[in-house]
Amino acid sequence: MFVSPMLLQRLDRPFDDEGYITELKLDGIRLILSKFNNKVHLYTQHNNEVTSKFPELQRIDIPDGTVLDGEIVVSDTEGKPDFEFMMERFMSSRSEHSIQFCVFDVIYHEGKKVAHLPLIERKEILASLIVNEEHITKVQWVHGHGKAYFDIVKQNGLEGIVHKRADSKYQIKKRSQDWIKVINYQQTDAVIMGARKGEFGLLLGIEERDRIKPVGVMEFMNPDAKKQLYSRYRDLITEENENFIFIEPKIKCRVKYRNYTKKGLLRIPSFIEYIS
Structure with missing residues (x-):
């Protein structure tokens, strides 16, 4: 039962x-x-x-x-x-x-x-x-x-x-x-690299020396932060495909997450605050 x-x-x-x-x-x-x-x-x-x-x-x-x-x-x-x-x-x-x-x-x-x-x-x-x-x-x-x-x-x-x-x-x-x-959340600083079409999700990256390493999709963000994002990202669009809109990596934020997966992605990342 x-x-x-x-x-x-x-x-x-x-x-x-x-x-x-x-x-x-x-x-x-x-x-x-x-x-x-x-x-x-x-x-x-x-x-x-x-x-x-x-x-x-x-x-x-x-x-x-x-x-x-x-x-x-x-x-x-x-x-x-x-x-x-x-x-x-x-x-x-x-x-x-x-x-x-x-x-x-x-x-x-x-x-x-x-x-x-x-x-x-x-x-x-x-x-x-x-x-x-x-x-x-x-x-x-x-x-x-x-x-x-x-x-x-x-x-x-x-x-x-x-x-x-x-x-x-x-x-x-x-x-x-x-x-x-x-x-026991971990925290890190990330850049927003794009937005998923349809269901909400943001592509995240971590700055590493001379490149940005993709670290997955963030699905958790409060409504006020989403409004701020929508007011900024349109001027940063570089290209898009069937699933994503890609932007210049100029919007930085702090996120919390459970751990890194074996593929090097953030597990269940969640927005904390903007840092730029």
Whole structure:
């Protein structure tokens, strides 16, 4: 059975509060695992069944009548979650990447919904259900210490942290301040090289000595910044094709992004401010 997962609010900075627990935010794919009638079913957060993609999770030892929430990840050679490796495994049955289901919550236990219980009690249930093994593990957590935890995340180039109210209920299909994510964004200065026709998107480049290196498309920009762009870029147009309008690289901006992809592109770049 599918359960629509609880969603997270976003915050720019971590905080210290003993009323919250702190967990590592894992860079993978959200997964709901359900076992009823001794059959395991796997679903993405958008209710796409993906059971056949991960046969190793159909053999894990958990009791019947269980629904778990977690993140499925693939680690790189340093043991860090690698989203690109995860997507390779997700998209191709020929991929040899080994997956691990990192579980952080339980929604059904022994066939009964436990979403109404405080998070700490659900964590206790989870501890009794999951024995860490090759393909499944429990997500570790601490009381408070959000700032120090986030510092460690930044030092190690990980995705971020999650603050969760220790007494929070599991709010199915809702976004709540009880669960808050803090992303470890990187920042860089870039130039705008063009605009996509149709759906909004800006071509970005990074200045490197005597050339500009293309680093992908930015799709996130606030309305005021878009207005400023539209008032400036028309005089800078150099050419266009079926998909893009190209401009002189004279408009500079600061952007935030998750990380560089293996192809050298910015992952999910987002506008911060103009710098020229």
